[in-house]
């Protein structure tokens with residue numbers, strides 16, 4: 001008998017990220033080919049477009065796709081889901097920061113948090129991609145009091161992957177030689193991609209690069225502002241790379257991160273590294289069997305401390321703003 005399919009909800013399924021994400025999920029990229037059932041949530045006016053996407057999913061005849069359900073009612077779509085990928089939200093346009101989306105998108109995550117609280121499976125994990133991702137995860141978690149807060153995370157894996165790619169290009173190493181990369185803080189222009197703990201072929205990345213000017217003036221801003229550069233070039237925000245990172249993050253969370261390495265995930269802070277408890281902030285984490293733990297004991301020098309603190313201060317401002325809006 002084939003195993004019970006993993007029930008995965010995707011919100012905003014008719015959007016640009018959805019158009020890449022659904023086909024990767026259905027082809028087995030998350031489950032390694034084990035059966036997956038897709039539960040796709042959209043707003044009512046987008047359901048017709050979503051029907052077209054489902055026709056295309058059918059036409060791929062993916063062996064691992066065990067079923068697809070679509071709808072506009074979160075309580076129906078989230079019923080019994082083991083994983084919810086919350087992608088659906090308005091993207092930013094040119095000249096906007098992701099934080100500008102707080103009030104527009106915050107309400108979506110209040111309603112979805114409540115629905116997940118009511119109907120999701122007991123083992124549910126919730127990954128938030130929709131921006132501003134960290135604070136949307138905080139909103140969803142705050143509205144789902146029966147789901148442990150550790151089950152919510154926000155996506156900084158795209159930033160993590162961007163940082164790996166930039167470091168590989170600079171050093172001539174293969175991406176597979178880059179390990180121990182960390183994104184700290186918010187998925188925003190204040191994020192801190194940290195080269196001081198990263199490694200290239202087992203050697204300290206900052207020492208291999210040996211160019212603090214490149215780190216400060218090129219590497220950090222290129223990674224932190226990559227989303228804006230893509231919007232500028234493409235006219236719309238990153239989609240296929242965001243879908244790919246959403247899968248990388250979910251796969252590692254459910255099935256475990258690589259031995260002798262770590263990944264970046266925005267998770268609820270327990271106070272580690274001076275990040276106030278309760279904020280959803282990106283940390284170096286290892287994952288195993290659906291649980292994550294923050295890597296402990298890393299030395300944080302003055303430069304890194306300043307960068308982490310600046311991003312965390314922005315997260316505190318976002319938390320205050322959504323508190324004032326009554327969303328948490």
Ligand SMILES: NC(=O)C1=CN([C@@H]2O[C@H](COP(=O)(O)OP(=O)(O)OC[C@H]3O[C@@H](n4cnc5c(N)ncnc54)[C@H](O)[C@@H]3O)[C@@H](O)[C@H]2O)C=CC1
Nearest residue numbers: 012014015016017042088089090091129130131155158242
């Ligand atoms: N964390 C990250 O690394 C990244 C996050 N993003 C964010 O992901 C989000 C989605 O991006 P795109 O797919 O490009 O946007 P899009 O506009 O193409 O698609 C969003 C979809 O969400 C749907 N939607 C809106 N409200 C909804 C609701 N209440 N329930 C269900 N669906 C709803 C819309 O109808 C639309 O089809 C944006 O907020 C974007 O900024 C994008 C790239 C990277």
Ligand SMILES: O=C([O-])CC(=O)C(=O)O
Nearest residue numbers: 092131226227228237238
């Ligand atoms: O920049 C944006 O608005 C979309 C996004 O989050 C990213 O590409 O990192």
